[in-house]
Amino acid sequence: MSQKIKMSERQPNERNKDFKQVNLGYTPEQAIEEAKRCLQCKKAFCTQGCPVEINIPGFIKHIAENNFSQAIKVLKEKNNLPAVCGRVCPQESQCEKFCILAKKQESVGIGNLERFAADWATANLKNEKTEITPNGKKVAIIGSGPAGLTCAGDLAKLGYDITIFESLHASGGVLRYGIPDFRLPSNVLDAEVDTLKALGIKFVFNCLIGRTKTIQDLFDEGFNAIFIGTGAGLPTFLNIEGENYNNIYSANEFLVRINLMSAFKFPEFDTPIYKGKNVVVIGGGNTAMDSARTAKRIGAESVKLVYRRTQEEMPARLEERHHALEEGIEFVELTNPVKFIADDTKFVKAMECVKMQLTEPDASGRRKPVVIKDSNFILETDVVILALGLNPNPILPSLTKGLETDGHGYLIINDKFMTKLNGVFAGGDIAGGSTVIEAMGMGKQAAKNIHIFLNDNTN
Ligand SMILES: Cc1cc2nc3c(=O)[nH]c(=O)nc-3n(C[C@H](O)[C@H](O)[C@H](O)COP(=O)(O)OP(=O)(O)OC[C@H]3O[C@@H](n4cnc5c(N)ncnc54)[C@H](O)[C@@H]3O)c2cc1C
Numbered sequence: 001m002s003q004k005i006k007m008s009e010r011q012p013n014e015r016n017k018d019f020k021q022v023n024l025g026y027t028p029e030q031a032i033e034e035a036k037r038c039l040q041c042k043k044a045f046c047t048q049g050c051p052v053e054i055n056i057p058g059f060i061k062h063i064a065e066n067n068f069s070q071a072i073k074v075l076k077e078k079n080n081l082p083a084v085c086g087r088v089c090p091q092e093s094q095c096e097k098f099c100i101l102a103k104k105q106e107s108v109g110i111g112n113l114e115r116f117a118a119d120w121a122t123a124n125l126k127n128e129k130t131e132i133t134p135n136g137k138k139v140a141i142i143g144s145g146p147a148g149l150t151c152a153g154d155l156a157k158l159g160y161d162i163t164i165f166e167s168l169h170a171s172g173g174v175l176r177y178g179i180p181d182f183r184l185p186s187n188v189l190d191a192e193v194d195t196l197k198a199l200g201i202k203f204v205f206n207c208l209i210g211r212t213k214t215i216q217d218l219f220d221e222g223f224n225a226i227f228i229g230t231g232a233g234l235p236t237f238l239n240i241e242g243e244n245y246n247n248i249y250s251a252n253e254f255l256v257r258i259n260l261m262s263a264f265k266f267p268e269f270d271t272p273i274y275k276g277k278n279v280v281v282i283g284g285g286n287t288a289m290d291s292a293r294t295a296k297r298i299g300a301e302s303v304k305l306v307y308r309r310t311q312e313e314m315p316a317r318l319e320e321r322h323h324a325l326e327e328g329i330e331f332v333e334l335t336n337p338v339k340f341i342a343d344d345t346k347f348v349k350a351m352e353c354v355k356m357q358l359t360e361p362d363a364s365g366r367r368k369p370v371v372i373k374d375s376n377f378i379l380e381t382d383v384v385i386l387a388l389g390l391n392p393n394p395i396l397p398s399l400t401k402g403l404e405t406d407g408h409g410y411l412i413i414n415d416k417f418m419t420k421l422n423g424v425f426a427g428g429d430i431a432g433g434s435t436v437i438e439a440m441g442m443g444k445q446a447a448k449n450i451h452i453f454l455n456d457n458t459n
Contacts, residue, residue: 002037003105003106004034004037004106004107004108004109004112005026005030005033005034005109005112007023007024007025007026007030007109007112008023008024009022009023009024009323010022010024012323012326012327012328013328015182015327016293016296016297016327016328017297018182018297019180019181019182019297020181020182020185021181021182021183021185022182022183022323023087025112025115025116025119026109026112026113026115026116028066028068028116028120031063031068031112031113031116031117032063032064032066034108034109034112034113035060035061035063035064035108035113036064037101037108038057038060038061038064038108039100039101040057040060040061041057041100044056044057045098045099045100046095046096046098046099046107046108046110047095048098049094049095049096049097049098050094050095050437051094051437051438051440051441051442051444052078052079052085052150052437052440052441052444053078053444054074054075054078054079054095054114055074055077055078056095056110058074059071059072059074059075059113059114059117060108060110060113062074063113063116063117068117068120068121068124069121069124069125071117072117072118072120072121072125075114075117075118076195078444079114079440080149080150080153080154080192080195080196080440081146081149081150081192081436081440082114082115082117082118082192083115083118083119083122083188083189083191083192084146084175084184084188084189084192084436085111085114085436085437085440086111086112086113086114086115086116086117086118086119087111087115087183087184087188088175088179088183088184088436089111089435089436089437090317090435090437091110091111092317092318094437095110095111096108096109096110096111118192119188122188122191127194127195127198128198129198130157130198130199132156132157132159132199132200133159134159134161135158135159135160136161137159137160137161137224137225137454138160138161138162138163138222138223138224139152139155139160139161139162139163139223139224139225139226139227139450139454140163140165140218140223140225140226140227141162141163141164141165141226141227141229142164142165142209142226142227142228142229142230142396143164143165143166143167143173143228143229143230143231143428143430144164144166144171144172144173144203144229145172145173145174145175145229145231145428145429145439146173146174146175146229146428146436146437146439146440146443147173147227147229147231147427147428147429147430147433147439147440147442147443147446148164148166148173148227148229148428148443149164149171149172149192149193149196149440149443150439150440150443150444150447151227151229151425151427151443151444151446151447151450152164152196152201152227152443153196153199153201154443154444154447154448155447155450155451156196156199156200156201157199158447158451160451160454161200162199162200162201162202163201163202163203163204163223164201164202164203164204165204165207165209165213165218166203166204166205166206166207167206167207167208167209168205168206168260169205169206170205170260171189171193171203171205172189172193173229173231174231174233174436175189175436176189176259176260177255177256177259177260178252178255178256178259178287178290179259179286179290180255180258180259180290180293180294180297181259182293182297183290183320208395209230209396210395210396210398210399210400211395211399214399214400215396215400215403215421215424219423224423224454225423225424225425225450225453225454226423226424226425227424227425227426227427227443227446227447227450228396228403228411228419228424228425228426228427228430228431229426229427229428229430229439229443230392230393230395230396230428230430231392231393231428231429231430231439232390232391232392232393232429232430232434233252233390233393234390234391234392234393234394234409235250235251235252235253235386235388235390235391236386236388236389236390236391237250237386237388238282238337238386238388240337240338240339240340241338241339241340242339242340242341242342242348243340243386245340245342245346245347245348246342246345246346246347246348247274247276247347247348247382247383247384248340248348248383248384248385248386249383249384249385249386250385250386251281251283251287251288251290251291251385251386251387252287252390254273254291254294254295254385255287255290255291255294257271257272257273258273258294258298264297264298273298274382274383275298275299275300276295276300276381276382276383277300277301277302277382278300278301278302278380278381278382278383279292279295279296279300279302279303279304279381279382279383279384279385280303280304280305280306280351280379280381280383280384280385281295281303281304281305281306281384281385281387282305282306282307282337282384282385282386282387282388283305283307283386283387283388283389284305284307284309284311284313284314284315284316285314285315285316285387285389286315286316286317286320287387287389287390288305288307288316288385288387289305289316289317289320289321289323289324289329290320291385291387292305292324292329292385293323293324293327293329295383295385296327296328296329300383302330303328303329303330304329304330304331304332304379304381305324305329305330305331305332306332306335306336306337306351306353306379307331307332307333307334307335308334308335308336308356308369309333309334309356309358309367309369310333310334310358311331311333313358313367332379334355334356334357334358334369335353335354335355335356335379336353336354336356336369336371337351337352337353337379338352338353338354338376339351339352340352340384341378347382348381348382348383348384349380349381349382350378350379350380350381351378351379351381351384352376352377352378352379353376353377353378353379354371354372354375354376354377355371355372355375355377356369356370356371356372357369357370357372358370390429391408391409392405392408392409392410392411392429392430393430394409396430397409397411400421402420402421403419403420403421403424404419404420410430410431410432411426411430411431413425413426413427413431416449416452416453417431417442417445417446417449418449418453423453425446425449425450425453426446427439427442427443427445427446428442428443
């Protein structure tokens, strides 16, 4: 039994200077060879690990048989965003984790094959207009992230008239403004959004629901049901001394400036960004890796990633950690900032930190980081990026009577994905998701339940 075919990637010292893709994808020959490794299990555990229920052995079989157009057809039956998922899904903890081959050696490269089929389709197939019989009912989708796009796509295929309302001037949510082009190029996302537009889905940009229009306005305009997929865009802060000094960014602000506003091209584009020489990123998740690798690409001489646990506990995908290290990001483990220090003009110039150690595992198996006494030290920096996690977007719930949230700000939904407001459904990060595929899975389940709701005459 062979090993998984490795996808080729650009050299670290070349790629860490631009925003072009790091991974280069499979060639058709590599895809066919990798697809042939699939055992075509009758009981496919991989599919059970997929929140959007893709027929994984089904699409892989077509690749193995050199029938790529059929492979993408099978993928698209369930997944509206295969080129996105093939690039950013944590397959190692989803489908590939359950692949039977993973027990003895390496799993089939399901994500790599999904990416291959999707890219092949973009390059070789035209976006044909799907024939859909309208059912006369209208659904409003709030937010154009993966949850909203998935819910919209599934409902459009069932004949609903769909409008997506988005507060920003572009679609995709975090896929556009958070994840950088070197992992997910905008034109790849555009191509997936175009296939949704071909289903008749309409977009209204620069429209902040809650302020520009209310949920009640949408019902008054004739929408029969509403899906909320407003995500988790509210940054977490450390609440320590000096956090308001200049050149301390939240990761969200930093990435939005770069990815959405092209700030690294200032003054050609309107939005500026300070290009630090000596950048420190605080955190250990995907957002931290994206921020660190982005800072390097816009010219930082040194980028340190400060994390209070060790690499082993970092929540970022393994591949992102490897890529960051290869590109010259230095990991400063078991370290926590306690105070920021500024120069006379209130620009950050250093951080006081403490060293941490991990306790023995508690009942849940988790090792807690605790401060080592008298371990304080100074780390010099001229830009700090805080990538400490994101909280649910509070604007819509706070402006909508009856839309209840739990103690952490997540929308409360029932097992039908309906919020406390009749006819208003929700999914994705605003309702407790935390990955692209979870958001998509919730969007899909919500679409099923909206369809049932709108065809149940008792409502
Ligand atoms: C930098 C970064 C990197 C990540 N990397 C990965 C990764 O590699 N793999 C992975 O699986 N996950 C990753 N994640 C997590 C993943 O992106 C999210 O879980 C996912 O995007 C959530 O999807 P969503 O549709 O719920 O919300 P979002 O993607 O946040 O989209 C919500 C959309 O709603 C809009 N909106 C908000 N409020 C309103 C309103 N009131 N009216 C109208 N529109 C509104 C927002 O502008 C936004 O476009 C990453 C997250 C970040 C921040």
